[in-house]
Amino acid sequence: MQDLKHVSMLAVSLALCAVSGTGYAQEAKAGGGAAPVTESEQQQDDASSSRVDALSGEITVTARKFEEKAQAIPLAISAFSGKALEARGLDNINGVATFTPNMTFQSNPSFGGASSSAAIYIRGIGQKEFLPTTEPGVGVYVDGVYVARSVGAMLDLVDVDRVEVLRGPQGTLFGRNTIGGALSLTTKKPSNRREISGQITVGRYDRIDAKIMANIPLADTLALRVSGASMMRDGYVQRVVDNKDLGNVNTKTGRLQLRWDAAPNLEINLSVDGTEERNNGPALTLKGVDLRSAIFNPANLPMLPPGSPPTAGSYVINPPFDAPVDNFALLNNYVATFLGGQNCLGFAPYRPTGPAAACYDDRYASATKDFGTAPQYSRNRIWGASGNIDLDLGAVQLKSITAYRRLDGKFSRDGDHSPILVSQFYDELTDKQFSQELQLLGRGMGGSLKYVAGLYYFSETGNNVNILDFTPVYFQSGGKFSTKSYAAFGQATYSFGDVFDITAGLRYTKDDKSFLPDQTIFTDRTPGQQLINGSPNTPKTRILPFVQVNRSESDVTPMVNLAWHVTADSLVYASFSQGFKSGGFVQRVFPPLAATPEFAAEKATAYEAGFKTQLLDRKLTINGAVFLTKYDNLQVQVFTGVAPVTKNAAAAEIKGAELEVRLSPGGGWFVEGSAGYLDPRYTSIDPAATEITRASRFERISKWTLSASLLKSVKIGDGELTGRVDWSYRAGQFMDALNTREIFQPGYSLVNASIAYDFPGRNLSLVAGATNLTDERYLDSGIYGTSFRSYETLYARPREWYVTMKWKI
Template sequence: MSRSSSRLRKLSVLLASGAGLAALATPAMAQEASEPSAGLEVITVTARKQVEDLQSTPISITAFSAERLEAHGITQINKVQDFTPNLTFANVPSNSGIASNAAVYIRGIGQSDFAPTTEPGVGIYIDGVYLGRTAGGVFDLIDVASVEVLRGPQGTLFGRNTIGGAINITTVQPDDTLRVKADIKYGTDDLVNVRGMISGPLTEGLYAKVSAGLFSQDGFVDAPALGKTLGNKDSKMIRGALRFAPEGSGLDITLAADYTRDKSNGAPVVVTGIDPDEMGSFVTLNNLIASGMTSPGYCLSPEQAANTACFNERLYSRDTNYATRDTFSDLELWSTSLTVAYDLSDDIQVKSITALRRINGSFAQDRDGSNLDINYVYDDFKQKQFSQELQLVGNSLDGRLDWVAGFYYFTESGRDINPIDFLVVYAQSGGYYDYKNWAGFAQVGYELVDGLTLTGGLRYTDDQKSFLPDQYVIDTLEPFLSLPAGTRLAPYEWADNNVQKWTPMVNLSWQATPDFMVYATYSEGFKGGGYTQRVFPPEPSLPSFRPESVSSYEAGFKLMAMNNMLRLNGAAFYADYTDMQLLVADATRVGPFFTNAGKARIQGFELETNFAPGNGIRLNASLGMTDADYKELNEGVQGLTLDSKFVYVSKWTASASGEKEFDLDSAGTVTPHLDWSYRSGFFTNANGINNPELYQPGYSVFNANVRWRDAGENLSFTVGVDNLGNKKFRTFGDYQPSFGFFMQAFDRGRQYYAKIGYNF
């Protein structure tokens, strides 16, 4: 009873918050539009497996149409973070040299490591297919129809349970309309983006689409010893779809496939300093050896600044990496899917999504950024996944009852073999994995009385994970470390981590008027347990961690006002986050390891608005607040206190944009666009530890572009500047006490571009 009372109390507080926000917005409903051409477009979403108006969907969601992505100049998926409250979508090399890895956090919940021994905290879906690994998750957009960012647990609607939220990407589906679209973009550092798509009918009831893109750009961090620059772009992709949908048959079959090759020189990281107080680090040991075993501070004196045997200030930089060992990132991804939908009746549809996806990758990084063998890592990464989802979607009782039922099966296997060279030890790390996951889920919504709808959902998940660590010593540096070659770092035996979990959801929404809705939701989510992949020194058993879970409370409102000129949506939330999985440092281990850190409380809100008063003017704004605090830390967790802050999570996020279309009659239109985004301060250390050297203070970014379109809106030309203020903010940081140096990455800074496009 006490747990139920606590939940009701939290939900009532959120309802009051949502009602307060709504009360501020309600007076605008009485205003009238004075401009006949005024008004916002209708945004439709598929977040609940049905095509719905955004304003009648009772969840916190940010949606981008293809036109909005174009207006903001967004051609890479992670850039949606700049205009989505409480979202972090970073490209993080984590503890390897991978150059494309999605670290996604929504409302403070996410994950930064791509290692297959842990799961993403936010699910990414493309046309209903879940991407099991974050490797390659920072990709370019070539034929996207819409992007939806859903906040909070999504277990009762999406095939794979997602504890923090979901990013739902829908691509253009071929139909009986011929579409041709192509553009070329050129910019700073020889940026060249080429995209193209053709979609349309082959014959009656049979349609096809082919799209492709080439993306390249020079790097911006010099690596003179390697003869290249880091942070470059070199990727290509192709996507195709064949759709069979005879008119009047109720049958819709789509076979789709895509291929991506992403090669780069490596992540744009640099060494910015060392911690001289970390006397047990490998940097200190290296400098002690350089001194002839006389003084660990020998290398830090001004007289030794140019000594190539020392690890010291000669290596510190923001734009140069002095690595001498091979550094690169090479990813190859392909997938295929078969989606079959059939209308059993006017009100019931059955749908099957069958998908196969593979990733082959190899990446290496000289992490110490020097001529010294202190920290070098290599990954041989392979993953293949198969998923099968069945959905039954319908409505009955004259539309008062909507329901979704589904079954999901997911299997994944592969390897991540990691040779490591850590000054005193050369070893093989990593191993092989084999996972199976199946779930049943259902959601039912019933309109109790006109406008008042109660929705309930339930999910059962069975998550089975097996990992075989293939980790052993190859060589050691005596007399500092003496382990026989072949010594196992963890037992060479399969480790199992299985869990079964029920997760519910309940939602109450009230459509007070056709233009105003309020809602409240309670939902639960969880993420399965796993293992620490990178182990040293030897462990008697493979270190593991338990599942994490969240109980989420949300209340919000959605408002259209001023004759559809104004859209204002808001939500407040509270979450109890337990057994949270963190990558942390430990003085007794070399490198980071995963652990269940403890409990946390997360609360906050989102506000989003769009205003189109007419005469070609459009204004957009958003504000998000995520207040996350540790409430309890498990015994033995090192490097954290109750005052520690979540990494990569800003308390405040905000954005605003404006554009004005000028009509040039037969010469077409010109549309200037200006946008601003802000993130308050956050820590960038991917290993969960707050270090003042890796703190990024709050910053603003301004972007601007001007687009001309001809009178038929077929030909366009755009010139723009990203990051007008040339802010070179931190995008990644890493510090591990066992190594003793700070490694960071920074934004490229100001970029100019010009783009010409054609479509019909």
């Protein structure tokens, strides 16, 4: 009821704001000014006349910084308007991967517990690690502002103008850590039209989502846009100890934008946004426990108690010298047997008595329940402010994008999913980023040449505290980090008439990073200490020296693109591009080391050929591409000792192909489909990376990604009834670089369906639908640590129904 009260207050407040500004807005409009409606906004308004139009209409994008039609630029880009996203039933940005070939977008809490940590991969390149000393492989941008951290990157789609997915390295214009591609989200700007809209969604698991927007012209040249949303949904995994539901949603987000046409040639946009997430934590469960050890009974022979004579074909236990310190699950059972008064190793005739809860094994495995007792939650507060200035000087246009963002996150979880202490994690993350970008855009040579040049500055500081409680040790990891990045870039396109285009670009990037590890052992429970001394040793020693380490890297990333416009509606192109992702520091370390480990930058070089065409009077659109990517110095997460660490483990080659088709034959029909094929292969392995081989498969990458959708609209009086069915398929994928079979996800299909009725005038709509209609049980993420030996699984949400009412005035 308290949450409903908050939603109601939000709706009433925005409505009152809109009404109070109506009279002034009407006076301003009568005065003959106000902020103009942009081309993109006009497309959105036109698209609202039909759901088919929303999906099949042309989309204007800024993938090359100029406003261009997506179909007219020689890039592999999937673009979705806000109306098209609504028509597809998407409420979170991760849903675009369903319709985008060769893209993976998963929720991945990793060894932390952040519910909104994103793992994004495009064309086989990405990163699942959330630690701030490791960079993502796909750049996420909101209104042109780079979002540095993967925590909080599961963006909700509230008042969105469009989403652009650029596939392949975008090392020239986007630059920062876009080695796999870029995901760019653009929100709707304030306009000179008074508008209030909102929607309420209810559904399974007590879902209640509310979104509202008010666009308020304030003066001839000034407009305000306010949007807010509250998303609430119960989880689908029960935490037994306190009956909390894991995997729940409790998010509130809002945005305020001000648009000022300060002069006929000067536009200023200011924006402030904030998001608060307070969840019970991700719906991770235990699939099983690996009780193997290379130290203790490696041949899995019949065991004999300590002191038994050597016996052929049997293993005589020899504590504490054979303590399985390479397997915390088995180590717990080892200690419980010899210090806890019970037999957790299962050998005869040694039969002590004791509480059964001291033994850790598959008894805690469950697909729907979690038996953990450590604190479990995920709390994030994110806010940002930005200012965009556009100055049109006729021959050239100047743009400035200034932004500040802050993230404060706390998340904790029980990694062993049991009442026993095997692996428990706590993270506290503070991150502050500032960025400034200047762009100069112009045209020359009678319109044959268009160019963009720019400068970019990025600064990030923060602190990440990891408290880790394991069977043998209780310690703190993490530390303070900082990054300063500088870049200069330029790109130009010269057109030979209306037939040939050549585009060339270059970017220079320099990254300076530092890391101050603050890592201390609080309690050492090594079995030798306990078995010999009878109590844990608490040396309070440093794991890494308390000394700041620094690294500096720079790179030049070029791009060349040739395009042939075969007809007004068809083009073919070929391109060469490079991407660069900076290196970093190994933050998770155990046992102690004398120096902080580092890893170097990775680089991708891509060769691509593609085509775009529209046939049948532009009713049929077919786009396709083939590519080859040379991927060097891969940053792969593997295990060294206790910790999952990042290493430059390999070089690889990625071959692939993509196809996207849309057909709008008329009569209210719309059909679309996509296909992606990937064949990534390691070409060399670093000798130190013994965990992978050339035969290993890339993590979180499916060889095939397929999708198909069918929509049909029928006029009923002055209203319209629309039915839609979506199908998608993903081939099997491993969830880690080790190719752990127990967390392998076989190929699976998903079906979503909805039916919508738009009332006459289209100011009121009702939508009823279902997601995961066949109740497919599939992994969104999987976790396995070679020290913890717990197979953890995060299954996606089961079948859910929903009903949405949308309105606007």
